[in-house]
Every structure is written in structure tokens, then in C-alpha cells.
Amino acid sequence: MKKAKVAILISGRGSNMSALIEAAKAPDYPAEIVGVLSNKAAAPGLDIAASHGIATASLAQSKFPIREMFEDTMTQILESWGTDIVCLAGFMRILDESFVDHWLGRMINIHPSLLPTYKGLHTHERALADGATEHGCSVHFVTPGLDEGPVILQAKVPVLAGDTAATLSARVLVEEHRIYPEALRMLANGMARIPATLH
Template identity: 70%
Template structure:
């Protein structure tokens, strides 16, 4: 690994399909980032096995073992100290982080969200889009700030909403775009071509 590559830690809660997209992208010799660790907030997150199978360091802390979000984040921070990441990429990490943690990583923590932010924040975004009668839907990579799904946008991708779409069919098409733009967005941040200004 060259010294110029940024060190990236990925945070997951489940199977980590976006994590896998980042790991695959980082295998390219000219990719500006390397994945140094994958952390999950529960022991049975499927992505941990996937990452370990690729020779990437993994760790988990069961968030229910901690009485407070701050306690959990201190445990997470202890792991991050070992990995020394320059950037944190959230990939289906289903925990709300405290303002203290997000401010500490301001401009160095990114997330992918399955909607065209600022539309459809939170959960069940595909059902929200259909309920709203949206003509298009998509995904957004953004910097993480204390407000949920509120940080500055790095990249977006759009997909048309088709007649007869269900939340599941829409999710499948959006996921294809997520896997495409997340590695692109991480590369932009790693190269300093996208930075936090707000």
C-alpha cells in the first residue's frame, strides 16, 4: 500500500453490500483509499465474515451491552484508535451517533442513504417515495453531521419510479446505483476533491 492512500474504516450493522462494493473498489492499484477495518454494532452482522474473508481486520461491540450511546462510542473509538482511519464510511450502520462523535469526525465521516436527500430521510425510504407518488428516486452519499441524513451531499444517483414498482423492486434498482456511487464518492473524499464546507 502506498503512503498516499487514505485509511478507511467501515461501520456496518448487517450484510454490508455497500461495504463489499468499497472493498472491491479499493483493490484497484490506483484507488486512493485502503480499507483498514470493518466494525459492526452486533456480533451477527454478516459483513464481518465477508470482510474477514478478504483479510481485513474486523471488530464488533454489541451496542446493547452499553447503557448509553456515549459508552458504546467510547468502545468504538478504542477500536478506531488501533486502526487509525483517516475516513469513516457508514455502510448500513443502524445507530444514531452522538453530536460529540460526529463533530470529532466532521468532514471525515460519510454515509450512503437510499433516497434523494433531502427527500425521504430515515427508514423505509422506498415506501416513502412510492407513498409520495415520486417520479424518481435514488441514493445520496453525504458527509455525516449531528442531524440525521442532513450533511452536505457528495454524490447522488437517480432512478425512475416505474409503474407497478414495489418498495422491493425500487430498492433493488437503487442498490445497484448505491454500489456504483459509494466507491466514487469515497475516492473523491480520499483525493480531497470533495470536502466539508458547511
């Protein structure tokens, strides 16, 4: 079985990155993690990836005069690893349309809400403020619009009486770690595809 080569973009500890790395250790998993790239040199996830023998790189956008040069260099690094699929795991930068278009249909993200509700940041706080009875997470294709790409998988969790953003976040994170590897499996083996109308 030829495995899809996957690169992960992170900005921090990359707990979803770790879930993907563990899933990819299974012999029958259709993807392998070939590299982890961070826009922060101090991201703890880089050390975790390196401890698994995975190539790592860090790239600070502040070193580049324009964003396009930063993202072109990111693509060069990703392609040097032979990347087929890009997974965003807490990568805290808005990506330019040209970068997204280059990887369209091959780049996915995990978002802590039941999209299309609560795009963007502070999803748990917003769900609680709205009195939502359920919350969750979504794995979706990355398109130029923020958190607007087609959803591959979702998982729901109930919002409990007395929940705080921290307790709700912790429960959602368990589901993130479960569905992200499953969504990557679906993309790598051809079961998930971005609609042709978006290409």
C-alpha cells in the same frame, strides 16, 4: 501514493461495504479498507470482510451503561486501525453528536433517497406512496442532524409503473454500489470537502 485508511461501520450484510472493498483493490484507488466494525456480532458482513483479510470488530451497545462509553470505545477501535475516514454502510444506530463531531468531515454515509427528500427510514415505500416519478440515492457527509449533511454525489433512477418497494430498492442499490466508491475516492483524494462553515 499514500492511501487514506478507511473503516466501515455495518449492522448487517454490508453490500455497500463489499462494493467499497472491491473498489479499493484497484492499484490507483486512493483509499484502503483497514477495518470493519459492527454493532451486531452476527452481522454477515464481518465474515465477508474477514475473508478479504480485513480486521473486524463487533461491539454491542447493550454492554455499555451509557451511549458515550459505547461510542468512545468505537473511536478507540477505529483509531487503533489508524482510520482517516469512516464510511457508514447500513449502520443502524443514531450516532451521538460528540462522536459525529470527532469525525466531522471524515465520515460519510449512503442514503437510499435523493436527499433532502425522504430522510430516515422506509424511503422506497414513501416515494411510492407519494407517486414520485424518480428516486435514487445520495452519499453525504455525516453531521449531527439525521441525513442532513452536505451531499457529495447522487444518482437517480426512474420510478416505473408497477414498482414495489423491493423492485425499486433493487434498482437503487445498483446505483448505491456505483456512487459510494466514487464518493469515497473524491473524499480520499481531496476533491470532496465539508464546507468550512460546518466545522
